[in-house]
Amino acid sequence: MDAPRKLLVATLARRPDLDLEKLSRAIGRNHAYLRQYVMRGTPRELPEAIRQAVAARLGLRADDLRPDGPGADAIAPAATPPADQATDLTHDLPVYSAR
Numbered sequence: 001m002d003a004p005r006k007l008l009v010a011t012l013a014r015r016p017d018l019d020l021e022k023l024s025r026a027i028g029r030n031h032a033y034l035r036q037y038v039m040r041g042t043p044r045e046l047p048e049a050i051r052q053a054v055a056a057r058l059g060l061r062a063d064d065l066r067p068d069g070p071g072a073d074a075i076a077p078a079a080t081p082p083a084d085q086a087t088d089l090t091h092d093l094p095v096y097s098a099r
Contacts, residue, residue: 004046004065005038011058027053
């Protein structure tokens with residue numbers, strides 16, 4: 001998972017009032033838009049207007065959600081498992097229930 005996706009997931013994990021579905025609807029997209037972005041990688045990167053809307057609602061800078069932007073450094077290195085451990089990163093994803 002790239003840095004913008006990790007930042008989005010980490011920020012939502014600290015927001016009990018918000019999840020991927022609610023945020024997707026808040027930015028005018030269908031309920032699965034951001035879940036597909038995070039889990040499937042579709043779209044590969046968020047369009048500028050969407051990036052700005054998401055950033056505004058999460059209190060982030062839009063540039064932090066760019067694949068090559070400053071957000072690439074926003075994730076603490078401690079969140080990355082050591083190289084000698086298995087690289088299964090599914091354990092760091094929060095679970096969002098479908099309603």
